[in-house]
Amino acid sequence: MSAPTYDLGKLHGGLRLEAHKNISTAEPIRKIPVPGQLVLPITQHAGDPAQPIVGIGERVLKGQLIADPEGSLGAPVHASSSGKVIAIEPWPVSRRHGDNAPCIVIECDGEDRAIEAAEILPAYDTLPADVLLTKVLQGGIVGLGGAVFPTAQKLMQAITCELDYVILNGVECEPYISCDDMLMREYAREVIGGAQILLHALEVDVCYIAVESDKPEAIHRLGEVLAELNDERIVLKQVPTIYPSGGEDQLVQLVTNLEVPTGGLPTDVGCLVQNVGTAAAIYNWITDNEPLVSRITTVTGDGVTQPMNVEARLGTTISDIINFVGGYTERAEQLIIGGPMTGKSVTTDRVPLVKATNCILVLSEVPSAAAEMPCIRCGECAAVCPIQLLPQQLFWYACADDETKMRSYGLVDCIECGCCDLVCPSHIPLTADFRTAKARIREQADEKARADRARVRFEARNERLEKEQQAREAELSLQKEAAKSAAPDTIAEIMKRKQEKPDED
Ligand code: SF4
Ligand code: SF4
Known part of the structure:
Protein backbone atom coordinates (compact mmCIF):
# COMPACT_ATOMS: atom_id res chain seq x y z
CA MET A 1 0.00 0.00 0.00
CA SER A 2 1.36 3.42 -0.88
CA ALA A 3 1.46 5.46 2.31
CA PRO A 4 -0.24 8.84 2.35
CA THR A 5 2.33 11.60 2.02
CA TYR A 6 2.51 15.02 3.61
CA ASP A 7 5.13 17.04 1.72
CA LEU A 8 2.86 19.91 0.88
CA GLY A 9 2.95 23.39 -0.51
CA LYS A 10 1.45 26.34 1.28
CA LEU A 11 -2.05 27.72 1.00
CA HIS A 12 -2.45 31.43 1.51
CA GLY A 13 -5.23 32.52 3.85
CA GLY A 14 -8.27 30.30 4.19
CA LEU A 15 -10.24 29.47 7.32
CA ARG A 16 -10.73 26.53 9.65
CA LEU A 17 -14.48 26.13 9.77
CA GLU A 18 -16.67 23.93 11.93
CA ALA A 19 -17.21 20.83 9.78
CA HIS A 20 -20.75 19.61 10.66
CA LYS A 21 -20.04 16.49 8.60
CA LEU A 314 -30.66 13.09 -11.90
CA GLY A 315 -34.01 14.81 -12.22
CA THR A 316 -35.38 13.55 -8.88
CA THR A 317 -36.99 16.54 -7.20
CA ILE A 318 -35.62 17.78 -3.91
CA SER A 319 -39.03 17.18 -2.32
CA ASP A 320 -38.82 13.46 -3.26
CA ILE A 321 -35.32 13.30 -1.78
CA ILE A 322 -36.36 15.05 1.43
CA ASN A 323 -39.32 12.66 1.77
CA PHE A 324 -36.93 9.73 1.39
CA VAL A 325 -34.86 10.91 4.36
CA GLY A 326 -37.90 11.27 6.59
CA GLY A 327 -39.06 14.77 5.68
CA TYR A 328 -38.37 18.16 7.20
CA THR A 329 -38.13 18.76 10.91
CA GLU A 330 -40.43 21.31 12.47
CA ARG A 331 -37.55 23.73 12.66
CA ALA A 332 -36.72 23.70 8.95
CA GLU A 333 -36.56 27.24 7.63
CA GLN A 334 -33.98 27.57 4.88
CA LEU A 335 -33.30 25.29 1.90
CA ILE A 336 -29.87 25.65 0.32
CA ILE A 337 -28.63 23.76 -2.74
CA GLY A 338 -24.91 23.34 -2.11
CA GLY A 339 -22.98 24.18 1.01
CA PRO A 340 -23.37 27.11 3.40
CA MET A 341 -20.48 29.05 1.81
CA THR A 342 -21.08 28.67 -1.91
CA GLY A 343 -24.61 27.23 -2.12
CA LYS A 344 -27.75 28.96 -3.24
CA SER A 345 -30.94 29.46 -1.23
CA VAL A 346 -34.05 28.32 -3.03
CA THR A 347 -37.66 28.99 -2.20
CA THR A 348 -39.14 25.76 -3.53
CA ASP A 349 -38.24 22.08 -3.22
CA ARG A 350 -39.68 21.40 -6.69
CA VAL A 351 -36.16 22.01 -8.07
CA PRO A 352 -34.54 18.83 -9.41
CA LEU A 353 -31.26 17.18 -8.49
CA VAL A 354 -28.76 17.93 -11.26
CA LYS A 355 -25.16 17.01 -12.04
CA ALA A 356 -23.94 19.92 -9.88
CA THR A 357 -25.98 19.08 -6.76
CA ASN A 358 -23.48 17.91 -4.16
CA CYS A 359 -25.56 18.92 -1.16
CA ILE A 360 -29.09 19.67 -0.05
CA LEU A 361 -28.83 21.65 3.16
CA VAL A 362 -31.83 22.46 5.32
CA LEU A 363 -31.19 24.76 8.25
CA SER A 364 -33.41 25.77 11.11
CA GLU A 365 -32.27 29.34 11.44
CA VAL A 366 -31.98 31.99 8.83
CA PRO A 367 -29.15 34.07 10.29
CA SER A 368 -30.35 37.65 10.48
CA ALA A 369 -28.09 39.84 8.41
CA ALA A 370 -26.19 42.22 10.67
CA ALA A 371 -26.33 45.84 9.62
CA GLU A 372 -23.66 46.71 7.07
CA MET A 373 -21.21 49.37 8.20
CA PRO A 374 -18.46 51.30 6.43
CA CYS A 375 -15.15 49.59 5.76
CA ILE A 376 -12.65 50.33 8.53
CA ARG A 377 -9.65 49.19 6.46
CA CYS A 378 -8.71 46.51 8.97
CA GLY A 379 -7.27 44.23 6.25
CA GLU A 380 -8.83 41.04 7.68
CA CYS A 381 -10.41 40.22 4.32
CA ALA A 382 -7.05 40.36 2.53
CA ALA A 383 -5.43 38.16 5.19
CA VAL A 384 -7.86 35.27 4.55
CA CYS A 385 -8.22 35.58 0.78
CA PRO A 386 -6.75 32.39 -0.75
CA ILE A 387 -6.09 34.22 -4.03
CA GLN A 388 -4.23 37.03 -2.28
CA LEU A 389 -6.63 39.63 -3.61
CA LEU A 390 -7.44 42.89 -1.84
CA PRO A 391 -11.18 42.52 -1.25
CA GLN A 392 -11.52 45.96 0.35
CA GLN A 393 -10.10 47.58 -2.82
CA LEU A 394 -12.22 45.39 -5.06
CA PHE A 395 -15.28 46.34 -3.04
CA TRP A 396 -14.46 50.01 -3.53
CA TYR A 397 -14.16 49.60 -7.30
CA ALA A 398 -17.23 47.36 -7.48
CA CYS A 399 -19.26 50.13 -5.80
CA ALA A 400 -17.83 52.63 -8.30
CA ASP A 401 -18.56 50.19 -11.15
CA ASP A 402 -14.99 50.71 -12.35
CA GLU A 403 -14.48 47.65 -14.52
CA THR A 404 -10.92 48.51 -15.50
CA LYS A 405 -9.82 48.72 -11.88
CA MET A 406 -11.78 45.61 -10.92
CA ARG A 407 -9.98 43.71 -13.65
CA SER A 408 -6.57 45.08 -12.70
CA TYR A 409 -7.22 44.09 -9.07
CA GLY A 410 -7.97 40.53 -10.18
CA LEU A 411 -11.74 40.31 -9.77
CA VAL A 412 -11.99 37.57 -12.36
CA ASP A 413 -9.69 35.41 -10.21
CA CYS A 414 -12.03 35.61 -7.21
CA ILE A 415 -13.35 32.10 -6.53
CA GLU A 416 -16.32 33.44 -4.55
CA CYS A 417 -15.30 31.39 -1.53
CA GLY A 418 -16.88 33.75 1.00
CA CYS A 419 -13.90 33.83 3.40
CA CYS A 420 -13.71 37.64 3.25
CA ASP A 421 -17.39 37.96 4.23
CA LEU A 422 -16.97 35.73 7.23
CA VAL A 423 -14.21 37.81 8.79
CA CYS A 424 -15.40 41.30 7.87
CA PRO A 425 -16.24 43.17 11.09
CA SER A 426 -18.30 45.65 9.07
CA HIS A 427 -20.55 42.87 7.76
CA ILE A 428 -20.06 43.94 4.17
CA PRO A 429 -21.48 41.32 1.75
CA LEU A 430 -18.25 41.33 -0.25
CA THR A 431 -18.73 38.02 -2.05
CA ALA A 432 -22.25 38.86 -3.20
CA ASP A 433 -20.95 42.16 -4.57
CA PHE A 434 -18.08 40.42 -6.35
CA ARG A 435 -20.44 37.81 -7.77
CA THR A 436 -22.71 40.53 -9.13
CA ALA A 437 -19.79 42.50 -10.55
CA LYS A 438 -18.36 39.37 -12.20
CA ALA A 439 -21.75 38.52 -13.70
CA ARG A 440 -21.99 42.08 -15.03
CA ILE A 441 -18.53 41.85 -16.60
CA ARG A 442 -19.41 38.46 -18.06
CA GLU A 443 -22.66 39.80 -19.46
CA GLN A 444 -20.86 42.77 -21.00
CA ALA A 445 -18.28 40.40 -22.51
CA ASP A 446 -21.08 38.16 -23.84
CA GLU A 447 -22.89 41.21 -25.19
CA LYS A 448 -19.70 42.37 -26.91
CA ALA A 449 -19.09 38.89 -28.32
CA ARG A 450 -22.68 38.80 -29.61
CA ALA A 451 -22.26 42.28 -31.15
CA ASP A 452 -18.94 41.21 -32.72
CA ARG A 453 -20.54 38.10 -34.16
CA ALA A 454 -23.45 40.17 -35.51
CA ARG A 455 -21.00 42.68 -37.03
CA VAL A 456 -19.01 39.88 -38.68
CA ARG A 457 -22.25 38.37 -40.02
CA PHE A 458 -23.42 41.79 -41.28
CA GLU A 459 -20.08 42.45 -43.01
CA ALA A 460 -20.04 38.97 -44.51
CA ARG A 461 -23.60 39.49 -45.80
CA ASN A 462 -22.71 42.85 -47.33
CA GLU A 463 -19.64 41.33 -48.93
CA ARG A 464 -21.73 38.49 -50.33
CA LEU A 465 -24.38 40.89 -51.67
CA GLU A 466 -21.68 43.05 -53.22
CA LYS A 467 -20.11 40.03 -54.89
CA GLU A 468 -23.49 38.89 -56.18
CA GLN A 469 -24.14 42.39 -57.57
CA GLN A 470 -20.72 42.39 -59.24
CA ALA A 471 -21.40 38.94 -60.67
CA ARG A 472 -24.77 40.10 -61.98
CA GLU A 473 -23.21 43.19 -63.56
CA ALA A 474 -20.45 41.10 -65.11
CA GLU A 475 -23.02 38.70 -66.51
CA LEU A 476 -25.09 41.59 -67.91
CA SER A 477 -22.10 43.15 -69.55
CA LEU A 478 -21.17 39.77 -71.07
CA GLN A 479 -24.67 39.44 -72.46
CA LYS A 480 -24.46 42.96 -73.91
CA GLU A 481 -21.10 42.18 -75.47
CA ALA A 482 -22.53 39.00 -76.90
CA ALA A 483 -25.53 40.90 -78.25
CA LYS A 484 -23.29 43.54 -79.79
CA SER A 485 -21.07 41.05 -81.50
CA ALA A 486 -24.09 38.98 -82.55
CA ALA A 487 -25.93 41.97 -84.12
CA PRO A 488 -23.70 42.56 -87.21
CA ASP A 489 -23.91 38.87 -88.08
CA THR A 490 -27.61 39.01 -87.83
CA ILE A 491 -27.84 42.21 -89.94
CA ALA A 492 -25.37 40.77 -92.40
CA GLU A 493 -27.44 37.63 -92.57
CA ILE A 494 -30.61 39.66 -93.10
CA MET A 495 -28.94 41.67 -95.91
CA LYS A 496 -27.66 38.49 -97.43
CA ARG A 497 -31.13 36.97 -97.28
CA LYS A 498 -32.51 40.16 -98.83
CA GLN A 499 -30.03 39.95 -101.68
CA GLU A 500 -30.88 36.33 -102.20
CA LYS A 501 -34.67 36.96 -102.17
CA PRO A 502 -35.12 40.68 -103.19
CA ASP A 503 -38.94 40.44 -103.77
CA GLU A 504 -39.91 39.18 -100.36
CA ASP A 505 -40.47 42.68 -98.93
S1 SF4 B 1 -14.62 35.64 -2.08
FE1 SF4 B 1 -13.02 36.27 -3.54
S2 SF4 B 1 -12.12 38.07 -2.65
FE2 SF4 B 1 -13.26 37.02 -1.01
S3 SF4 B 1 -11.76 35.73 -0.01
FE3 SF4 B 1 -12.74 34.49 -1.56
S4 SF4 B 1 -11.46 34.70 -3.39
FE4 SF4 B 1 -10.87 36.36 -1.97
S1 SF4 C 1 -12.58 43.10 6.42
FE1 SF4 C 1 -14.28 44.49 5.97
S2 SF4 C 1 -13.80 46.29 7.16
FE2 SF4 C 1 -11.91 45.10 7.11
S3 SF4 C 1 -10.81 45.92 5.31
FE3 SF4 C 1 -12.01 44.21 4.60
S4 SF4 C 1 -13.90 45.14 3.85
FE4 SF4 C 1 -12.94 46.65 5.18
Missing part, protein backbone atom coordinates in the same frame (compact mmCIF):
# COMPACT_ATOMS: atom_id res chain seq x y z
CA ASN A 22 -20.53 13.70 11.11
CA ILE A 23 -24.29 14.11 11.08
CA SER A 24 -24.47 12.83 7.51
CA THR A 25 -21.78 10.13 7.56
CA ALA A 26 -23.17 7.82 10.24
CA GLU A 27 -25.10 5.73 7.68
CA PRO A 28 -23.97 4.17 4.42
CA ILE A 29 -25.10 5.74 1.14
CA ARG A 30 -28.71 4.81 0.41
CA LYS A 31 -30.16 4.51 -3.09
CA ILE A 32 -33.40 6.35 -3.73
CA PRO A 33 -35.97 4.31 -5.71
CA VAL A 34 -37.21 5.50 -9.10
CA PRO A 35 -39.55 8.45 -8.45
CA GLY A 36 -42.89 8.95 -10.20
CA GLN A 37 -41.53 11.82 -12.24
CA LEU A 38 -38.12 13.08 -13.32
CA VAL A 39 -37.37 16.67 -14.26
CA LEU A 40 -34.21 16.95 -16.33
CA PRO A 41 -32.86 20.42 -17.17
CA ILE A 42 -31.48 20.27 -20.70
CA THR A 43 -28.44 22.23 -19.63
CA GLN A 44 -26.63 20.86 -16.59
CA HIS A 45 -23.14 21.87 -17.62
CA ALA A 46 -20.97 24.92 -18.19
CA GLY A 47 -20.98 26.02 -21.81
CA ASP A 48 -23.44 26.04 -24.67
CA PRO A 49 -27.04 24.96 -23.99
CA ALA A 50 -28.17 21.49 -25.04
CA GLN A 51 -31.24 21.01 -27.23
CA PRO A 52 -33.97 18.38 -26.68
CA ILE A 53 -33.95 15.59 -29.24
CA VAL A 54 -37.10 13.88 -27.94
CA GLY A 55 -40.70 15.01 -28.27
CA ILE A 56 -43.67 15.09 -25.93
CA GLY A 57 -45.33 11.68 -25.78
CA GLU A 58 -42.16 9.83 -26.77
CA ARG A 59 -41.13 6.79 -24.71
CA VAL A 60 -37.56 6.79 -23.45
CA LEU A 61 -35.27 4.27 -21.80
CA LYS A 62 -32.75 4.75 -19.03
CA GLY A 63 -29.49 5.94 -20.50
CA GLN A 64 -31.11 7.19 -23.73
CA LEU A 65 -29.80 10.48 -25.08
CA ILE A 66 -32.53 13.13 -24.70
CA ALA A 67 -30.67 16.42 -25.18
CA ASP A 68 -27.61 17.13 -27.26
CA PRO A 69 -25.34 20.13 -26.80
CA GLU A 70 -25.05 22.73 -29.52
CA GLY A 71 -21.72 24.42 -29.99
CA SER A 72 -18.22 23.38 -29.07
CA LEU A 73 -18.57 23.29 -25.26
CA GLY A 74 -21.27 21.18 -23.72
CA ALA A 75 -22.44 17.79 -22.51
CA PRO A 76 -25.37 15.58 -23.49
CA VAL A 77 -28.23 14.72 -21.12
CA HIS A 78 -29.59 11.17 -20.78
CA ALA A 79 -32.87 9.86 -19.42
CA SER A 80 -32.24 8.64 -15.88
CA SER A 81 -35.05 6.06 -15.95
CA SER A 82 -37.59 4.68 -18.44
CA GLY A 83 -40.96 6.32 -19.06
CA LYS A 84 -42.78 8.83 -21.22
CA VAL A 85 -41.87 12.45 -21.95
CA ILE A 86 -44.88 14.43 -20.73
CA ALA A 87 -43.55 18.00 -21.03
CA ILE A 88 -40.68 20.14 -22.19
CA GLU A 89 -41.12 23.38 -20.33
CA PRO A 90 -39.50 25.91 -17.99
CA TRP A 91 -39.17 24.58 -14.46
CA PRO A 92 -37.67 26.00 -11.23
CA VAL A 93 -34.00 25.13 -10.98
CA SER A 94 -31.13 26.10 -8.75
CA ARG A 95 -28.48 28.11 -10.52
CA ARG A 96 -26.77 31.39 -10.05
CA HIS A 97 -28.28 33.22 -12.98
CA GLY A 98 -32.02 32.83 -13.28
CA ASP A 99 -34.45 30.58 -11.48
CA ASN A 100 -36.18 28.80 -14.33
CA ALA A 101 -34.77 26.70 -17.15
CA PRO A 102 -36.17 24.44 -19.89
CA CYS A 103 -36.56 20.88 -18.59
CA ILE A 104 -37.64 17.55 -20.04
CA VAL A 105 -40.23 16.01 -17.73
CA ILE A 106 -40.48 12.21 -17.78
CA GLU A 107 -43.32 10.26 -16.23
CA CYS A 108 -41.53 7.13 -15.05
CA ASP A 109 -43.04 3.71 -15.76
CA GLY A 110 -41.29 2.17 -12.76
CA GLU A 111 -39.65 -0.50 -14.91
CA ASP A 112 -36.31 1.29 -15.11
CA ARG A 113 -35.50 -0.37 -18.43
CA ALA A 114 -32.12 0.61 -19.82
CA ILE A 115 -31.20 1.23 -23.44
CA GLU A 116 -28.97 -1.37 -25.03
CA ALA A 117 -25.39 -0.27 -25.34
CA ALA A 118 -24.54 0.75 -28.91
CA GLU A 119 -21.08 -0.74 -28.54
CA ILE A 120 -19.03 -2.48 -25.88
CA LEU A 121 -15.53 -1.10 -25.81
CA PRO A 122 -12.55 -3.39 -25.36
CA ALA A 123 -10.38 -2.92 -22.24
CA TYR A 124 -9.56 0.79 -21.82
CA ASP A 125 -5.80 0.23 -21.82
CA THR A 126 -5.95 -1.13 -25.38
CA LEU A 127 -7.64 2.03 -26.67
CA PRO A 128 -6.06 5.19 -28.05
CA ALA A 129 -6.75 8.51 -26.30
CA ASP A 130 -9.06 9.87 -29.03
CA VAL A 131 -11.39 6.86 -28.75
CA LEU A 132 -11.52 7.20 -24.96
CA LEU A 133 -12.14 10.94 -25.07
CA THR A 134 -14.91 10.56 -27.66
CA LYS A 135 -16.51 7.98 -25.40
CA VAL A 136 -16.22 10.32 -22.37
CA LEU A 137 -17.90 13.05 -24.43
CA GLN A 138 -20.86 10.78 -25.15
CA GLY A 139 -21.34 9.88 -21.47
CA GLY A 140 -22.54 13.34 -20.42
CA ILE A 141 -19.78 13.51 -17.81
CA VAL A 142 -19.01 16.86 -16.24
CA GLY A 143 -16.95 17.99 -13.26
CA LEU A 144 -18.94 16.79 -10.26
CA GLY A 145 -17.17 19.01 -7.75
CA GLY A 146 -19.62 21.78 -8.63
CA ALA A 147 -18.12 23.52 -11.65
CA VAL A 148 -19.81 21.09 -14.10
CA PHE A 149 -17.26 21.86 -16.82
CA PRO A 150 -17.63 19.21 -19.56
CA THR A 151 -15.00 16.58 -18.77
CA ALA A 152 -14.23 15.55 -22.35
CA GLN A 153 -13.41 19.12 -23.36
CA LYS A 154 -11.25 19.56 -20.27
CA LEU A 155 -9.33 16.41 -21.19
CA MET A 156 -9.04 17.47 -24.84
CA GLN A 157 -7.50 20.75 -23.74
CA ALA A 158 -5.19 18.94 -21.30
CA ILE A 159 -3.97 16.46 -23.87
CA THR A 160 -2.44 19.32 -25.87
CA CYS A 161 -0.31 20.34 -22.85
CA GLU A 162 2.74 18.80 -21.28
CA LEU A 163 1.33 17.10 -18.22
CA ASP A 164 3.21 15.74 -15.23
CA TYR A 165 0.42 15.03 -12.77
CA VAL A 166 -3.18 14.01 -12.61
CA ILE A 167 -4.66 15.18 -9.31
CA LEU A 168 -7.89 13.67 -8.06
CA ASN A 169 -9.66 16.13 -5.82
CA GLY A 170 -11.09 14.40 -2.76
CA VAL A 171 -10.88 17.58 -0.71
CA GLU A 172 -14.34 18.48 0.35
CA CYS A 173 -13.59 21.51 2.43
CA GLU A 174 -16.98 23.21 2.66
CA PRO A 175 -18.90 22.47 5.89
CA TYR A 176 -21.76 19.94 5.88
CA ILE A 177 -20.88 18.36 2.50
CA SER A 178 -19.74 14.74 2.74
CA CYS A 179 -20.71 13.10 -0.57
CA ASP A 180 -17.11 12.75 -1.79
CA ASP A 181 -16.01 11.34 1.56
CA MET A 182 -18.74 8.68 1.34
CA LEU A 183 -17.98 8.03 -2.33
CA MET A 184 -14.31 7.36 -1.50
CA ARG A 185 -15.30 5.05 1.37
CA GLU A 186 -17.79 3.02 -0.66
CA TYR A 187 -16.60 3.35 -4.26
CA ALA A 188 -12.83 3.49 -3.84
CA ARG A 189 -12.33 0.93 -6.62
CA GLU A 190 -14.26 3.12 -9.08
CA VAL A 191 -12.33 6.24 -8.06
CA ILE A 192 -8.98 4.53 -8.55
CA GLY A 193 -10.18 2.86 -11.76
CA GLY A 194 -11.04 6.34 -13.04
CA ALA A 195 -7.53 7.51 -12.12
CA GLN A 196 -6.03 4.63 -14.10
CA ILE A 197 -8.12 5.49 -17.17
CA LEU A 198 -7.05 9.15 -16.95
CA LEU A 199 -3.37 8.19 -16.61
CA HIS A 200 -3.65 5.98 -19.69
CA ALA A 201 -5.61 8.49 -21.80
CA LEU A 202 -3.31 11.41 -20.94
CA GLU A 203 -0.07 9.38 -20.96
CA VAL A 204 0.85 10.61 -17.48
CA ASP A 205 2.80 8.56 -14.93
CA VAL A 206 1.79 10.11 -11.62
CA CYS A 207 -1.61 10.58 -10.01
CA TYR A 208 -2.10 12.13 -6.59
CA ILE A 209 -5.36 11.54 -4.80
CA ALA A 210 -5.72 14.44 -2.39
CA VAL A 211 -7.84 13.80 0.71
CA GLU A 212 -8.18 15.91 3.85
CA SER A 213 -6.66 14.49 6.99
CA ASP A 214 -10.05 14.43 8.75
CA LYS A 215 -11.28 11.63 6.47
CA PRO A 216 -9.51 8.57 7.91
CA GLU A 217 -12.07 6.04 6.63
CA ALA A 218 -11.75 7.27 3.05
CA ILE A 219 -7.95 7.27 3.27
CA HIS A 220 -7.98 3.75 4.69
CA ARG A 221 -10.28 2.37 2.03
CA LEU A 222 -8.41 4.03 -0.86
CA GLY A 223 -5.16 2.66 0.62
CA GLU A 224 -6.61 -0.86 0.72
CA VAL A 225 -7.66 -0.75 -2.94
CA LEU A 226 -4.30 0.69 -3.98
CA ALA A 227 -2.55 -2.14 -2.15
CA GLU A 228 -4.73 -4.70 -3.93
CA LEU A 229 -4.04 -3.15 -7.34
CA ASN A 230 -0.37 -2.55 -6.58
CA ASP A 231 -0.38 0.50 -8.83
CA GLU A 232 2.53 2.61 -7.69
CA ARG A 233 1.71 5.44 -10.07
CA ILE A 234 -1.13 6.47 -7.77
CA VAL A 235 -0.22 8.12 -4.48
CA LEU A 236 -2.46 9.33 -1.66
CA LYS A 237 -1.75 12.79 -0.34
CA GLN A 238 -3.29 14.03 2.87
CA VAL A 239 -3.93 17.74 2.99
CA PRO A 240 -4.91 19.91 5.95
CA THR A 241 -8.56 20.63 6.56
CA ILE A 242 -8.66 24.29 5.63
CA TYR A 243 -11.36 26.01 3.64
CA PRO A 244 -11.01 26.44 0.57
CA SER A 245 -8.16 23.99 -0.04
CA GLY A 246 -10.39 22.12 -2.53
CA GLY A 247 -10.28 24.95 -5.08
CA GLU A 248 -8.38 23.73 -8.16
CA ASP A 249 -5.55 26.23 -8.02
CA GLN A 250 -5.26 25.95 -4.24
CA LEU A 251 -5.06 22.17 -4.47
CA VAL A 252 -2.36 22.28 -7.13
CA GLN A 253 -0.35 24.57 -4.85
CA LEU A 254 -0.87 22.31 -1.83
CA VAL A 255 -0.10 19.05 -3.59
CA THR A 256 2.73 20.01 -5.95
CA ASN A 257 3.93 23.40 -4.62
CA LEU A 258 3.39 24.79 -8.13
CA GLU A 259 1.59 28.08 -8.56
CA VAL A 260 -1.05 28.39 -11.25
CA PRO A 261 -0.48 31.76 -12.94
CA THR A 262 -3.13 34.48 -12.64
CA GLY A 263 -5.82 33.87 -15.21
CA GLY A 264 -4.17 30.54 -16.09
CA LEU A 265 -5.13 26.90 -15.75
CA PRO A 266 -3.58 24.02 -13.76
CA THR A 267 -2.46 22.60 -17.11
CA ASP A 268 -0.13 25.63 -17.41
CA VAL A 269 1.94 24.03 -14.65
CA GLY A 270 1.53 20.46 -15.89
CA CYS A 271 -1.46 19.42 -13.75
CA LEU A 272 -4.91 18.13 -14.57
CA VAL A 273 -7.38 18.22 -11.66
CA GLN A 274 -10.51 16.09 -11.59
CA ASN A 275 -12.99 15.55 -8.79
CA VAL A 276 -13.06 12.00 -7.35
CA GLY A 277 -16.74 11.70 -8.31
CA THR A 278 -15.89 12.57 -11.90
CA ALA A 279 -13.19 9.87 -11.93
CA ALA A 280 -15.72 7.30 -10.68
CA ALA A 281 -18.22 8.46 -13.35
CA ILE A 282 -15.56 7.98 -16.06
CA TYR A 283 -14.84 4.48 -14.76
CA ASN A 284 -18.56 3.51 -14.70
CA TRP A 285 -19.09 4.79 -18.24
CA ILE A 286 -15.96 3.34 -19.82
CA THR A 287 -16.14 -0.06 -18.13
CA ASP A 288 -19.90 -0.55 -17.62
CA ASN A 289 -21.48 1.72 -20.26
CA GLU A 290 -23.36 3.63 -17.59
CA PRO A 291 -23.70 7.29 -18.57
CA LEU A 292 -24.02 9.98 -15.93
CA VAL A 293 -27.63 9.48 -14.84
CA SER A 294 -27.28 9.60 -11.06
CA ARG A 295 -25.06 11.07 -8.39
CA ILE A 296 -24.40 10.92 -4.67
CA THR A 297 -25.56 13.95 -2.75
CA THR A 298 -25.50 14.92 0.92
CA VAL A 299 -28.87 15.66 2.52
CA THR A 300 -28.15 17.34 5.79
CA GLY A 301 -28.76 20.08 8.33
CA ASP A 302 -30.96 20.26 11.41
CA GLY A 303 -33.95 20.86 9.15
CA VAL A 304 -34.09 17.24 7.88
CA THR A 305 -35.20 14.27 9.94
CA GLN A 306 -32.46 11.81 9.01
CA PRO A 307 -29.36 13.41 7.48
CA MET A 308 -27.44 11.05 5.20
CA ASN A 309 -25.89 10.63 1.76
CA VAL A 310 -28.13 9.29 -0.95
CA GLU A 311 -27.58 8.13 -4.50
CA ALA A 312 -30.39 9.59 -6.60
CA ARG A 313 -31.24 9.75 -10.27
